[in-house]
Structure formats: C-alpha cells, structure tokens
Amino acid sequence: MPVGVPLMSTAVSVALFVLLLVVGLAAALALLTLRTVRRVEAALPPAGRFVDVPGALLHVVERGHGPALLLVHGLGGQLGNFTYALVDELADDFHVVAVDRPGSGYSARAPTASASLSAQADALAALIETLALDRAIVVGHSLGGTIALALAQRHPERVAALALVAPLIHPSDVPAALRGLRIVQLRLCQLIAWTLAIPILIAKREDLLALVFRPEAVPRDYAMRGGGLLALRPSHFVAACADLGAIPQGLPAIVQGCGAMRLPVSILYGRSDNVLSPLRQGETLRSLLPGAQLALIEGGHMLPVTAPTRTAQFIREVAARTRI
Numbered sequence: 001m002p003v004g005v006p007l008m009s010t011a012v013s014v015a016l017f018v019l020l021l022v023v024g025l026a027a028a029l030a031l032l033t034l035r036t037v038r039r040v041e042a043a044l045p046p047a048g049r050f051v052d053v054p055g056a057l058l059h060v061v062e063r064g065h066g067p068a069l070l071l072v073h074g075l076g077g078q079l080g081n082f083t084y085a086l087v088d089e090l091a092d093d094f095h096v097v098a099v100d101r102p103g104s105g106y107s108a109r110a111p112t113a114s115a116s117l118s119a120q121a122d123a124l125a126a127l128i129e130t131l132a133l134d135r136a137i138v139v140g141h142s143l144g145g146t147i148a149l150a151l152a153q154r155h156p157e158r159v160a161a162l163a164l165v166a167p168l169i170h171p172s173d174v175p176a177a178l179r180g181l182r183i184v185q186l187r188l189c190q191l192i193a194w195t196l197a198i199p200i201l202i203a204k205r206e207d208l209l210a211l212v213f214r215p216e217a218v219p220r221d222y223a224m225r226g227g228g229l230l231a232l233r234p235s236h237f238v239a240a241c242a243d244l245g246a247i248p249q250g251l252p253a254i255v256q257g258c259g260a261m262r263l264p265v266s267i268l269y270g271r272s273d274n275v276l277s278p279l280r281q282g283e284t285l286r287s288l289l290p291g292a293q294l295a296l297i298e299g300g301h302m303l304p305v306t307a308p309t310r311t312a313q314f315i316r317e318v319a320a321r322t323r324i
Contacts, residue, residue, distance in 0.1 A: 064091030074142025078105030080227020
C-alpha cells in the first residue's frame with residue numbers, strides 16, 4: 001500500500017476532529033448565550049409598549065403630560081439610560097417619551113430596513129407622528145444626539161428644539177475598545193453575537209462600563225435599574241455593530257447640514273467626559289450651528305444617569321426658550 005494513503009487518511013481524520021471540535025464549541029457557546037438571554041429578559045422584561053413604524057417596531061416608555069420630550073439614547077445604550085432617573089425628573093411637567101432606537105433594547109428593526117443614521121431619524125419622525133406629539137423637543141445623548149440632528153434636518157416640522165447631551169460630531173473620539181464592533185458583514189456579526197460576543201462581554205463588562213462612566217463610578221444598581229444587563233443579548237451586539245458602521249457614512253452629511261439649521265439647539269457636556277471631548281465635539285458643534293448654546297458641568301459622559309437633576313435642569317431651560 002502506498003505510504004501516502006494512510007497519511008492522507010490521518011490528515012482527513014485530524015481535520016474532521018478539528019471541525020467537530022469547533023462545531024461543538026460553537027454550539028456550547030450558543031447554548032450559553034441562549035441561557036443568558038433568557039435570564040436577562042426574564043429579569044428585565046419590556047417596560048413600555050410597542051409602536052409600529054415603517055422599518056421598525058419601537059419600544060417606548062411614556063410618562064407625564066405637557067410639552068413633548070423625545071429621549072434618544074446613544075451607542076450601545078437603551079431607554080434605561082433615561083428611565084434610571086431622568087424621566088422621573090421631567091414627568092411632572094412634560095410628556096416624556098423614551099425610546100429604544102431601531103434594533104436597540106427591545107426595539108426591532110425590520111430585516112430589510114437600513115441601519116443608517118438617516119433611516120433611524122426617519123423612524124423617529126414616524127414615531128412622533130404616530131404618537132401625535134406634533135413638534136417635540138428632542139433630547140439626544142451621545143450618538144443619539146447625532147441622530148437627533150439628522151431628525152431635525154430631515155423632518156424640521158417634527159422638531160421644536162434640540163437638547164443635545166454629549167453629542168457625537170467627530171468619529172475620532174470613539175474609544176478603541178468599541179472599535180472592535182465595526183464588523184461590516186451582517187452574517188459574521190450575527191455569528192460572533194451568538195458565540196464569542198456574550199462570553200467576552202460578560203468577562204469584560206465591568207471594564208467597559210468603567211470606561212464609559214469614567215471618571216464617575218458606575219452606579220451599583222445600573223445593571224437592573226439602568227437596564228445594563230440588556231447588553232448581554234446578541235441583538236444588542238448586532239445593533240451596536242450596525243450603529244458604529246453607520247457613523248462614517250452618515251455623519252458627513254449631518255455635519256454639512258448644520259449650517260442651514262434654524263431651530264433652537266443647546267448642548268451639554270461634562271467637563272471630564274472620557275468618551276467624547278467637550279472641546280473637539282461640543283465646541284465644534286457650537287461653531288457649526290447658528291445660535292447654538294454650549295454648557296459645561298462637572299461630570300463625565302453618562303450625565304443622564306450620573307447627573308439627572310442637572311440634566312433635567314438643562315432640558316427645562318431649553319423648553320423655556322422654545323415655542324411649542
């Protein structure tokens with residue numbers, strides 16, 4: 001018998017063994033991920049109701065009566081960033097609507113819908129119309145501030161004013177730890193989401209939260225009260241990847257459109273923001289927007305969670321200067 005035959009047979013056996021090992025490991029990771037999702041969703045079920053708009057089924061929490069406020073969260077966030085404390089600060093005087101952006105939290109994006117910043121802005125405009133909010137004051141945090149700008153530019157008839165908290169206007173400040181989310185291929189992103197992503201997030205979660213909250217401490221009850229545990233779901237990972245990938249394509253047009261905006265815009269930053277520089281982001285945005293006001297306070301990036309009273313005061317000041 002030729003020597004090559006048993007050698008080839010051995011190589012095939014090794015390859016088959018390695019393949020079975022990889023498949024088995026992937027299946028074990030997927031099972032771990034599924035169990036994690038079930039536990040998280042049992043502990044933190046949807047807190048509001050669902051509103052059907054073109055391209056998305058949006059999860060919203062509504063409280064209070066009065067002028068409408070639409071609260072839009074940032075990259076990797078969900079409406080718990082606002083219901084943690086800020087909604088309660090505002091509900092006595094406003095009709096507050098906190099929304100999970102398409103694909104984030106418990107909101108679902110239609111399979112054929114775009115994840116672009118403009119498409120997300122259009123979905124929020126449809127939400128304002130569906131809820132009969134007329135012209136809302138839109139509060140956007142971080143990437144939510146960028147999408148709020150796109151909303152005001154594309155649908156000015158739906159927006160009375162913008163209250164932007166640590167908005168993103170330059171992509172250069174996105175932390176290196178988050179750039180690993182820039183996965184272009186959707187199928188690859190979904191594969192990673194159901195195998196490697198959740199175990200890695202569980203292992204690195206405290207470090208990632210510390211990075212976002214720094215220099216302030218992460219609240220001990222953020223995981224439950226702030227919805228932080230919802231990040232341990234594949235859909236959350238996929239949405240964050242899509243959001244991050246949409247920034248380079250969508251941001252230049254939003255920046256270009258700032259000069260033509262005429263509605264009231266106010267900007268709030270924490271002086272010690274560790275994620276987005278108040279100088280590069282806040283000062284630049286103020287220079288782009290005619291008449292925009294910029295306020296700096298003590299704190300970091302997560303002001304809606306760590307400084308809800310001061311953030312609510314900022315929003316009230318915007319509302320006082322706005323005709324609705």
